[in-house]
Amino acid sequence: MEELEGLIKLDFKSLNTIDEKIHCLTLKEHQGTKTFSMVIGSFEAYSIGTMLEKNYQSNRPMVYDLFKNALNSVNAFIKKVVVYKLDNDIFFSNLYFEISNKTIYLESRTSDAIIMALKYKAPIYIKREVFDSLIDENYIDKFLSKQIYELLNVGNSKVKNTAMINKLNKLMRKYIDMHDYKKASDIRDQIIKIKKLNSKS
Numbered sequence: 001m002e003e004l005e006g007l008i009k010l011d012f013k014s015l016n017t018i019d020e021k022i023h024c025l026t027l028k029e030h031q032g033t034k035t036f037s038m039v040i041g042s043f044e045a046y047s048i049g050t051m052l053e054k055n056y057q058s059n060r061p062m063v064y065d066l067f068k069n070a071l072n073s074v075n076a077f078i079k080k081v082v083v084y085k086l087d088n089d090i091f092f093s094n095l096y097f098e099i100s101n102k103t104i105y106l107e108s109r110t111s112d113a114i115i116m117a118l119k120y121k122a123p124i125y126i127k128r129e130v131f132d133s134l135i136d137e138n139y140i141d142k143f144l145s146k147q148i149y150e151l152l153n154v155g156n157s158k159v160k161n162t163a164m165i166n167k168l169n170k171l172m173r174k175y176i177d178m179h180d181y182k183k184a185s186d187i188r189d190q191i192i193k194i195k196k197l198n199s200k201s
Contacts, residue, residue: 007082007125012118015048016182024181025111027124029131036134037179038091040111047115064115071097079103081113083126086133089179134179165191 009030016024016037023045028035040048047064061069071077076099085092091110095117096103108116117124168191175184 006128008128008131010083010124010126012114012124014182015045015052016185017045024179024185025114026182027114027126034131034134037181038110039181044111044115048118051115051118064112064119067116068119071099074099078116078120078122080122081108081117081124083110083124083130085127086130089177091130165194168194 010027011030013026013028013035016026023040023042024037025040025045025048026035026037047062050062076097079096079098081093081095082105083091083093093108093110093113094105095108095113096105114124116122168187172184172187172191175181175187
């Protein structure tokens with residue numbers, strides 16, 4: 001696990017869509033398996049998506065491109081991003097710049113900071129105390145996965161039982177509270193399948 005002054009390095013892992021307005025960005029520790037996710041808007045998700053497309057070229061600069069061009073024009077660059085606090089399920093971050101051999105930092109929305117870090121290929125860090133405060137998803141994941149398995153493998157006679165869909169909705173909410181939007185999305189897909197099956201019977 002790579003650390004720098006009490007910081008843990010993070011890597012981009014994935015970008016997933018919950019629905020047309022909700023997207024989740026997942027990061028993982030650089031030398032480990034622990035991950036966490038955060039909700040980002042459609043614009044931010046689109047910006048990250050375009051960066052993942054190797055041959056994508058925009059006719060006009062987007063706001064993040066404009067910011068990068070402005071930094072380049074004064075020979076400044078992004079040095080790192082530090083996620084320093086988690087409060088009320090909101091991550092707080094600082095964006096560090098180097099300009100004229102001086103390092104300065106500005107408060108930034110975490111999604112914006114990460115996008116700029118990805119554009120500059122700058123490292124992303126999280127404070128150890130914030131990282132350690134994140135839920136131990138491994139244990140909870142095993143517990144909830146067992147419940148999901150049992151719910152989805154009931155007999156056909158119980159498929160119409162709305163209580164099962166309600167339970168799945170509760171499990172989906174738990175994963176959202178854990179910031180695991182990928183699994184929440186998987187459960188949502190199962191709920192949709194069950195509802196379709198009910199409508200046909």
